[in-house]
Amino acid sequence: MKENYVFTNTTILTLDDTAPVRYNACLVTEDGRISYLGQELPPQLPARHKRIDGRNLLLCPGLVNAHTHTPMTLLRGFSDDCSLEQWLSHIWPAEEALTEDDYYYGSLLGIAEMLAYGTTSVSDMYRSSHTILRSAVDSGIKATICESITCPADQDPALLPSVRRSIDLIHTYNGWDRGRIRCDTSIQSVFQTTPALWEFIGDVAAREHIGIHTHICETRKEVQNCIQNYGCTPIAALQRAGVFRSRVAAAHGIYVSEEDLEILSSSRAVVVHDPCSNLKCGCGIANLKPFIQRGIPVALGTDGVCSNNSGDMFETMKFTALIQKGIHEDPTFADAGQVLSMAVQGGLLSQGREGESGILAPGRDADIIALDLSHPGLSPLTSPVSNLVYAAHGNHVAMTMVRGNILYYKGEYMTIDLEKVKYEVKKCMERLLL
């Protein structure tokens, strides 16, 4: 039987336009959804429920990490302070040595970090997607997962093992646990794939009604090489191959042209901004203004912890706001509300989950996080939105709830044996570094 919860005397950032902030309010969850929100307790409470005194809590919708590679949490600190090309040359051989168990425990470590830092839904693209899926299923987090697909020249896309794994994943698990788990497909990047693969994946996504996750326009060199090889930008190349018929989670989007912006604005693409990873790899930084001016949705991601080196979406939110203000010399741009919306609604849109949660209101999935207002770093609470984006860190999160299940509460995990995970990860790293 599912536990129901009644939060009393609490501060609630609903993100609902009608009443964005409520003080001394009550929130009730029932069967995984928010069943009531108001100033007084409802006349009737669910038959079985736990009451939580919310006097020192700020409840708000869970954050969405719209681009990461969770097993890479294993490789935190493995390769720092080098170019993206050098970084990839360090990472790829290490990845070859990873076992299924490594992927599983690495992924669980990443999920444990994200849950502790208030992420309730994650988009993951990596090899061995079945194993990542198992860690997401076991942990209780919401996840949109895809197999990372690369394609050497002259290979028939239909015969690639990664394509077969991707299609099998979609047919077997898309919609698992009433949609808690979703499966998309991917094009790892234009420079690691071929035009035949782009067309093939474009058709798969259109046929299966799923999204495509891709890294795009991450470096200047990637764009220059694409123009040299194909006579157009990576975004135009994917457009010609029919990729933008479907929802696309376009990670990075740093070097985009006017034509690219036109393509994105007339599609269902969501640009996933990953400022920490982009800066750390010295790739540059995306200018978000042209996307916003054209109505192109923006989501936020940490990218893999191996290039970040943290899974903290609060850090990503603050970087996003400050950098955009700095590059535009405009403190009014990328305000706190706009950035929080990217980290919640933008992320859900990129996963095709809009309407599922995103605001705290009756009928929505109870994907809720609670920040600990007893911490001096969150006091005073003059503006909850401001504190969330500019003052909060992941370790201010006291509780993370997904679909009404508390998965993390004040340092305790309900679904993850963290000691076992850390032990297995340490064993893996000792083997890799031998």
Ligand SMILES: [Zn+2]
């Ligand atoms: Zn990435």
